[in-house]
Amino acid sequence: MRSETSFGAVMLVLLLLFGCSNTTDTLTRNRFISDAKDEVLVSSNGNFRLGFFSPGKSPNRYIGIWFNKISVFTIVWVANRNNPIKNKTGVFKIADDGNIAIFDTDNEGGLALWSTNVSAISNSTAQLLPSGNLVLIATNGLDHSSTVVWQSFDHPTGTLLPGMKLGFDRRRGLNRFLTCWRSGDDPAPGNYSLKVDLRGSPQFFLYKNSAPIWRDGPWNGRTLNGIPPSSSRLNWSFIDNQDEVYYSISVADTSTFERLVLFPVGAILRAIWQPHAKEWAYFVGSQDRCDEYSRCGASAICNSNNTEDCTCLPGFEPQAPQDLFKKCVEKEKSHAYTCGKGGGEGFIKLTGVKIPDARISHLYKNVSLQECERECFNQCNCTGYASADVNAGGRGCYAWYGELNDIKQYNFNEDGQDFYVRVDAVELAANMRKNSNGFHGMKRTLVIIFLPVALGLLLFISCSYFFWRKNAKRKGLKQKQKNREMLLLDSPTNLTNKNSPNPNNHEQSGMVELTFYDLDTIAAATDNFSLSRKLGEGGFGPVYKGQLSNGQDIAVKRLSRNSGQGVVEFKNELLLIAKLQHRNLVRVLGCCIENEETMLIYEYMPNKSLDYFIFDETRKSFLDWKRRREIIDGIARGILYLHQDSRLRIIHRDLKASNILLDNELNPKISDFGTARIFGGNQSEAKTKRVMGTYGYMSPEYALDGLFSVKSDVFSFGVIVLELISSKKNFGFFHEDPYSNLIRYVWKLWSEGRAIEIIDPSLGDSCPTCEILRCIQVGLLCVQDSAIDRPTMSSVIFMLSNETNLSSPKQPVFTIPRSQNRKSPETGSSSINEVTVTMLSGR
Numbered sequence: 001m002r003s004e005t006s007f008g009a010v011m012l013v014l015l016l017l018f019g020c021s022n023t024t025d026t027l028t029r030n031r032f033i034s035d036a037k038d039e040v041l042v043s044s045n046g047n048f049r050l051g052f053f054s055p056g057k058s059p060n061r062y063i064g065i066w067f068n069k070i071s072v073f074t075i076v077w078v079a080n081r082n083n084p085i086k087n088k089t090g091v092f093k094i095a096d097d098g099n100i101a102i103f104d105t106d107n108e109g110g111l112a113l114w115s116t117n118v119s120a121i122s123n124s125t126a127q128l129l130p131s132g133n134l135v136l137i138a139t140n141g142l143d144h145s146s147t148v149v150w151q152s153f154d155h156p157t158g159t160l161l162p163g164m165k166l167g168f169d170r171r172r173g174l175n176r177f178l179t180c181w182r183s184g185d186d187p188a189p190g191n192y193s194l195k196v197d198l199r200g201s202p203q204f205f206l207y208k209n210s211a212p213i214w215r216d217g218p219w220n221g222r223t224l225n226g227i228p229p230s231s232s233r234l235n236w237s238f239i240d241n242q243d244e245v246y247y248s249i250s251v252a253d254t255s256t257f258e259r260l261v262l263f264p265v266g267a268i269l270r271a272i273w274q275p276h277a278k279e280w281a282y283f284v285g286s287q288d289r290c291d292e293y294s295r296c297g298a299s300a301i302c303n304s305n306n307t308e309d310c311t312c313l314p315g316f317e318p319q320a321p322q323d324l325f326k327k328c329v330e331k332e333k334s335h336a337y338t339c340g341k342g343g344g345e346g347f348i349k350l351t352g353v354k355i356p357d358a359r360i361s362h363l364y365k366n367v368s369l370q371e372c373e374r375e376c377f378n379q380c381n382c383t384g385y386a387s388a389d390v391n392a393g394g395r396g397c398y399a400w401y402g403e404l405n406d407i408k409q410y411n412f413n414e415d416g417q418d419f420y421v422r423v424d425a426v427e428l429a430a431n432m433r434k435n436s437n438g439f440h441g442m443k444r445t446l447v448i449i450f451l452p453v454a455l456g457l458l459l460f461i462s463c464s465y466f467f468w469r470k471n472a473k474r475k476g477l478k479q480k481q482k483n484r485e486m487l488l489l490d491s492p493t494n495l496t497n498k499n500s501p502n503p504n505n506h507e508q509s510g511m512v513e514l515t516f517y518d519l520d521t522i523a524a525a526t527d528n529f530s531l532s533r534k535l536g537e538g539g540f541g542p543v544y545k546g547q548l549s550n551g552q553d554i555a556v557k558r559l560s561r562n563s564g565q566g567v568v569e570f571k572n573e574l575l576l577i578a579k580l581q582h583r584n585l586v587r588v589l590g591c592c593i594e595n596e597e598t599m600l601i602y603e604y605m606p607n608k609s610l611d612y613f614i615f616d617e618t619r620k621s622f623l624d625w626k627r628r629r630e631i632i633d634g635i636a637r638g639i640l641y642l643h644q645d646s647r648l649r650i651i652h653r654d655l656k657a658s659n660i661l662l663d664n665e666l667n668p669k670i671s672d673f674g675t676a677r678i679f680g681g682n683q684s685e686a687k688t689k690r691v692m693g694t695y696g697y698m699s700p701e702y703a704l705d706g707l708f709s710v711k712s713d714v715f716s717f718g719v720i721v722l723e724l725i726s727s728k729k730n731f732g733f734f735h736e737d738p739y740s741n742l743i744r745y746v747w748k749l750w751s752e753g754r755a756i757e758i759i760d761p762s763l764g765d766s767c768p769t770c771e772i773l774r775c776i777q778v779g780l781l782c783v784q785d786s787a788i789d790r791p792t793m794s795s796v797i798f799m800l801s802n803e804t805n806l807s808s809p810k811q812p813v814f815t816i817p818r819s820q821n822r823k824s825p826e827t828g829s830s831s832i833n834e835v836t837v838t839m840l841s842g843r
Contacts, residue, residue: 027100027126032093035061035085042068045130047257048076052090056185060084063092063102063114064187065132065152067257071278076132076159076259077152080114081187098124100136100150116150124149131163157187160249160260166204167196167239167246176246180262192266201358201388201398202238202245205293208266212293215406218358218398219247220417221389226354226408290408294357299328301353303409313404314348314431315423333424346428347373347384347420354408355386355419361398363388372397376422384421515590517601522546522592526556535608540674545604553604554589558597580646584638586661586671605669607662610720614657614727620760625767627666628724632775633800634668635660639717640793642670643710649679651686651708655716656697657723677708685709696730696741700785711787714796718782721775722746727760743783743812750780751811775800780809 023042024031033039033051040051049068052061053075063079079092085104090113095101098121101112116136123139136150153164158180160166166176177195182188193207204216204224217225219238224247227236235250251258257273261282270283289295289309290302296310303309312318312328319327364372369387376382376399383404388396410416423431525546526533533544535555544556581587592599610631613619623631642650652673659672675692688706691698699715701707719730722742730742749755755776756769763772778799784790789810791799799806 025128027092027094029094032091035088035090035092041128043128043130043132047130048128048132050092050128050134052085052088052092055181055187056183058084058185060086061088061090062187063090065128065134067273070257070273070275072280074280075187076157076161077134078157078187079152081157081181081189083113085113094124094126098122098138100126100134118149121149132161133163157181158190158262162250162258163248165244165246165248166194167202167244168198169244169246171243178262180264180266183264190264192262192264194262194268196245196247197359198245199359200361201363202240202247203358204247206266206268213266214291215293215357217355218361218388220387221396225417294406296407297327298403298405299330301350301407301409305409305411313350313407313421315421315427331427345377345422345424347376348423348428348431350407350409350419350421352410352412352416353419354406354410354416355398356384356400356404357406358398358400360402361400363396363398365396367397368395369397372399373420375399376420382422384419386417386419390417515601517590517592517599519592519594519597521548522556522599522601524549525554529558540672553606555602555604556592557600557602559599579648580642580650580673582638582641582646583667584634584669585641586669602671605661606664607666609658610660610662610668610724611657613662614724614760615729620727621762623666625763625772628763629771629775631660631662631666631668632721632724633797635670635717635720636793636797636800638668638670639713640797642676643713643793649710651677651679651710652713652716653677653702653708654693654697655713655720656694657720660720699787701787707787709787710792711790714782714790714793715787717793717796718779718790719743721779721782722758725760725772725776725779726758727762728758743780746776747780747809747812750776750809774806777806777809780812781807783812784810785813786810 023040025041025044027033027041033041035052038051040049042049046068048065050063050065053064053066053073054061055075062081062084064075065077066073066075080102083102085102087106089105091103091105093101093103095103095112095115099112099116099118101115103110103112107113118136121136121138123141125137125139126134127137128134131153134152135148137146138149139146153161154169154174154176156164156166156176156178158178160178164176166178168175175195177193180190180192182190191208195205195207196202197205201218203218204226205212206214216227219225219240223236224238235252237248237250239246239248249260259271261269261271263269267284271280272283273279274281288304290304296302299313299316300310301313303311315331316328317331319329364375365388367375369385372385376385379399379401381401383400383402385397385399388398404421407419408416523529525548526544529542529544533546535543535545537543541558544558546554546556548554586605587603589601589603591601607613613623639652639655642652650673652670653675654672655670659670661669661671663669677686679686686708688708691703691706693702695703697716697719699708699712702712719742723730726742726746728742746755746758749757755773758776759767759769759772778791778796781799782790782796798804
């Protein structure tokens, strides 16, 4: 009885908690919001809220959208800014004509105070999107398709949010622009507006009523020319095509709240919410009196750092010296001046400026600056030009035809761009003499002052470098010898240094010849480790293709400083693989240990690795079944050599498709022995706390308990066989079930008698089905959960080569979902692209 009462109490609490929550992001015919009930819409991500509000001290009621997750009430959009409701009697709903509308229930006429006013809507809903955009969606009753027929982002008020567009929709004749509030208590349109002017090249203008008071330059391929990069971190983008032309902003961190606001006083500020301070931080670009539109008039440039703000452009002079602010007029032309026909005329470059008002400019696309200069030179009314894309080396340019107006000189050249103003021969020659005189005067001063100092410094540097080089060479030789001695110390096998002046007799038993390469040799072979030479990257570090001076191709594995592997794995791989010699094992040629560099030098495999082929939709067709079967046999023979036929019993511990390299004849060669372990003659199993391998290829006992044996490699081999047959990764393609993998999928088809469905379709219908099914069965025997149930590699080769009866595999149960094992419990590092990872086993 007590348990029933407790259960009823819990259910009542849950009903009260969840039943009271009546918020949604959608309006329908039957779902509206009422001001009297304080109902609202909330976007699905919880970032924005829509409802009725009163601004500042005003009692009037408006429908607006504001930020939902911050403590400061901040409106970003208002619907009925010109038609407020006097009391809390408003409703916001889908009207009978399908539009969103605001009604005052005290209004007996029932007329809407505000409406989206879209015609011909039969079935509609409204939704507040996660971006803060309110959209009206019409649904077609025939095919149930949905179309956005109206959105608040097309009708901004005083705030620009990320994703909003400012500019023209040419298809609909729609102009999107910002208009400030009249005051903090009144959201009605104020005196200031920010609009895009399409005349000439699109650019922003800030208007007070109808008079421009500030201008932004046109898009220069990086940002707006009139917004200095040093004072604005907003990411601007610009689109101009046949359908629309607009500017928009975006933010790199979508978890932050950011906006651009046009205030009632005409200020345009960038606002970022500070969650710790619980307030908005406002940022404004560096502004000065030269930002005032056309402060200096036509043919002049404004520089607020000068005593006199305004100076005339080259080729112009004040109409009267005492009346500079009134007007700059063109200087008298030379008698030899002939427009467009030579005579020494040309252009003078102004560096780091806000380029002139672009309403009289023309955009030339896909032309260089030199071509633009010629085009402007041939047009007598062309007064100057500038690059339209500073990031593309001037591919495209603006050319001005008429008076040059509203030019500003920035304090930092990187804030502006270059502008080329047209002048006649006299002005051009005068400018060249001015620059030349300044340059030669500075040059003479530098020679007199710095020549003696430079000679003394050069002599000192030369002597220091000579002694340093001599000392470094001596230390380098000692360090090389020390590194090599450390490498040979406590090694399981003896190595002969090919470069050593006194090599031992390597004909003795157990001796292997190995070359120590100089760093300069390897750097020259790889073009100083050029990115174009990079073949890939694994847990050890990047791998580069190189060519020695004798023409031999090599592969260079370079130990990364932040690698999960280190000197132990390097030493293990070098000494181990140098001792092993088999046609299905990659051959190590030598190593390089110098300064802080540690590298292994291998024979070069021109066909990369097995995963390069089987997991690619195009390249997998290059491997027919005959070639895949040869690869399976070659891998099996290589593993058998490691386990049984070599003088050392080797457990690889990281067998996977990316560690199977293919030579020029597509013969497989096992590589990457950094995690391999040597077993003694009577040893069959070992345990480690440092589990090293790749998810999807590790056996259950190794992944969970750190136990490894020859049967661990058998498990990895079985996974590779199934991947070779199916051309699918063990993990990564079963989107419908993240806890499934290739092993379980193959088992499911096998147990249902449908194993043939796993065969890669690119193999075609002519492949030997019986032989492939036999390989599938062998693969399933190799990936059984219990190590005791798995065959040895000698038994695997026998089963693959002979038509004998095979035992039935047991159902696999074990799996490690990738989604749950992204990070190492010890280091927190991730395994990306199936590279080797190191982790502590959970106990």
